[in-house]
Amino acid sequence: MNSLSLSPSLRRILFEAIILCALSAAVGLSLNFKLIFNAFSGKSVSTPVIAASVVAEPAAENSVTADVFPVPVELDELDDLLSAGALLIDSRNSVDYQTNHLAGAISLPLGELDQDLENFKKEVSIDQTLVIYCSGYGCPDSFDLGARLISEGYTDVLIYEGGFPEWRDAGRPLAGGGK
Amino acid sequence: MTLLGKTVYHASRLGLAAVFIYAGVVKANDIVVFAGQIANYQILPYSWNYLVASILPYLELLCGILLLLNMRVRPAVLVLFVLNIIFMFALSSAIIRGFDIDCGCFKPDSANPTSPLAALWRDAGLLLLMIVAWFLRDLKHPVEAD
Numbered sequence: 586m587n588s589l590s591l592s593p594s595l596r597r598i599l600f601e602a603i604i605l606c607a608l609s610a611a612v613g614l615s616l617n618f619k620l621i622f623n624a625f626s627g628k629s630v631s632t633p634v635i636a637a638s639v640v641a642e643p644a645a646e647n648s649v650t651a652d653v654f655p656v657p658v659e660l661d662e663l664d665d666l667l668s669a670g671a672l673l674i675d676s677r678n679s680v681d682y683q684t685n686h687l688a689g690a691i692s693l694p695l696g697e698l699d700q701d702l703e704n705f706k707k708e709v710s711i712d713q714t715l716v717i718y719c720s721g722y723g724c725p726d727s728f729d730l731g732a733r734l735i736s737e738g739y740t741d742v743l744i745y746e747g748g749f750p751e752w753r754d755a756g757r758p759l760a761g762g763g764k
Numbered sequence: 765m766t767l768l769g770k771t772v773y774h775a776s777r778l779g780l781a782a783v784f785i786y787a788g789v790v791k792a793n794d795i796v797v798f799a800g801q802i803a804n805y806q807i808l809p810y811s812w813n814y815l816v817a818s819i820l821p822y823l824e825l826l827c828g829i830l831l832l833l834n835m836r837v838r839p840a841v842l843v844l845f846v847l848n849i850i851f852m853f854a855l856s857s858a859i860i861r862g863f864d865i866d867c868g869c870f871k872p873d874s875a876n877p878t879s880p881l882a883a884l885w886r887d888a889g890l891l892l893l894m895i896v897a898w899f900l901r902d903l904k905h906p907v908e909a910d
Binding site: 610 | 800806818
């Protein structure tokens with residue numbers, strides 16, 4: 586055991602190094618607590634604008650994945666979902682979509698849903714797996730759109746909370762006219 | 765300590781201070797972009813990139829300031845040494861996996877990105893400066909030695 590024990594001076598240096606880390610963590614966390622909170626609790630930030638009771642009713646009958654709210658998925662789960670035929674939906678506005686979007690995604694902006702919904706329902710079957718994204722954590726559009734689609738009877742609605750920024754930062758393929 | 769030893773010690777300390785104060789300030793200036801650069805390494809889960817990006821710049825800044833002030837040099841060097849080793853592992857992992865990314869070492873949206881290989885060499889140089897500062901600090905302040 587003696588050979589493993591540290592000298593007092595080294596112990597002091599280690600202790601001071603830990604204090605430095607703790608101080609920096611305290612400063613960083615207090616200055617950026619909102620950002621970190623958003624990143625770690627996307628669901629609570631992305632509070633749906635639609636009442637849960639409205640959303641829950643149609644989904645409850647035969648839903649496997651959809652509960653009251655859309656189900657969040659992570660980036661590493663997307664590959665399996667997409668190769669199994671999930672449909673990627675961009676809920677951001679159409680300008681953002683045209684500039685850049687996840688390769689393979691279709692556009693269904695939350696703000697234009699009322700005019701686009703009928704066409705969408707004609708083209709996309711009710712049991713199609715939908716993966717909706719917007720501009721990352723803190724962006725509520727994907728969640729709100731997911732809730733609307735569940736209320737319209739879609740049964741397998743998932744939310745990719747990392748959204749466009751996570752996908753882009755991970756070096757995944759993009760499409761659109763932007764750089 | 766000889767004049768040469770003192771000169772080398774202060775040059776190492778001030779060099780490290782300049783590098784890490786600059787790195788800390790530019791990263792702290794845009795945490796979100798820095799988080800994106802950490803995410804490029806595809807090592808941490810998405811949320812953890814934000815956590816690391818929120819703390820790391822301040823750790824670099826604090827250690828840099830201590831080195832500049834010639835205070836708590838060895839604890840600061842120890843922290844930066846461990847950080848540097850972690851950076852080097854991350855860079856090596858990016859090289860092995862063939863990622864063509866900006867290292868994210870300094871200015872997040874730099875027009876001239878630094879490749880992981882170049883960053884790895886630079887980190888090796890910084891590691892050398894840290895070792896020099898650690899041991900010469902030991903000679904300069906024997907009380908810190910055992």
